[in-house]
């Protein structure tokens with residue numbers, strides 16, 4: 001997909017030196033490619049050192065000014081301090097943190113196993129809130145920067161088919177709302193990113209996956225949101241804002257009967 005927005009002093013406040021947590025996600029990969037084409041500096045954190053090495057080479061070829069990588073399991077909160085220290089040492093002037101990692105396990109597994117349930121809540125909410133707290137304090141002290149965090153439309157209303165994932169994303173969205181309010185006066189932007197279904201490895205086993213949004217389109221919206229007029233809450237593709245407004249209006253006595 002071609003992109004026309006250019007980084008310049010007037011069009012973009014953030015997105016020049018970007019830390020990406022969960023850099024191997026399908027959505028993050030597309031964001032990284034688009035940022036690389038603009039000559040951004042990227043610091044990538046993900047689980048697989050092999051995939052990070054391949055990604056580094058690819059993004060440098062695509063135009064990234066600089067790429068650093070760090071392998072970590074971000075669900076492990078004990079590892080967060082090391083991730084944070086690496087970022088501070090390798091790219092102390094980072095202007096943006098994009099949190100992209102997440103997990104959507106089969107809802108039925110979470111219903112049958114408290115361990116699976118807790119893993120899902122930890123990956124999607126608890127660990128995310130933990131690592132964001134480190135970066136938030138740093139940016140608050142610095143008085144600038146942007147935290148852009150991928151949650152989901154699934155967090156806007158509890159549905160029987162995915163309320164565990166949805167409740168973690170909903171909690172993350174609430175957390176971001178409060179964080180935004182706290183950091184506003186410090187000059188730090190917090191963007192809540194709510195994609196609808198997207199064609200990535202997370203969803204490729206689902207029926208109708210071919211009709212989901214292309215990750216390149218979602219990435220374009222995310223990269224644009226790092227520009228000067230960035231929204232507080234980004235629904236992507238855009239129409240999900242209106243779909244979820246309608247879904248939230250359905251009275252609970254009716255909603256609980258819907259096979260959603």
Ligand SMILES: NC(=O)c1ccc[n+]([C@@H]2O[C@H](COP(=O)([O-])OP(=O)(O)OC[C@H]3O[C@@H](n4cnc5c(N)ncnc54)[C@H](OP(=O)(O)O)[C@@H]3O)[C@@H](O)[C@H]2O)c1
Pocket residue numbers: 022023024025026027028046047048072073074075076100101102103104123150151152153194195196197198199200201202203
């Ligand atoms: N696809 C959708 O329909 C959709 C819709 C709304 C929101 N989202 C959200 O968008 C974000 C990106 O997801 P995606 O669609 O791009 O799916 P994806 O390609 O499956 O990406 C998920 C990423 O999370 C990483 N991850 C999972 N657990 C991790 C852990 N413990 N430590 C480090 N990384 C971990 C995975 O790492 P590995 O590469 O090592 O497996 C993978 O890169 C997620 O937060 C997801 O919840 C997705």
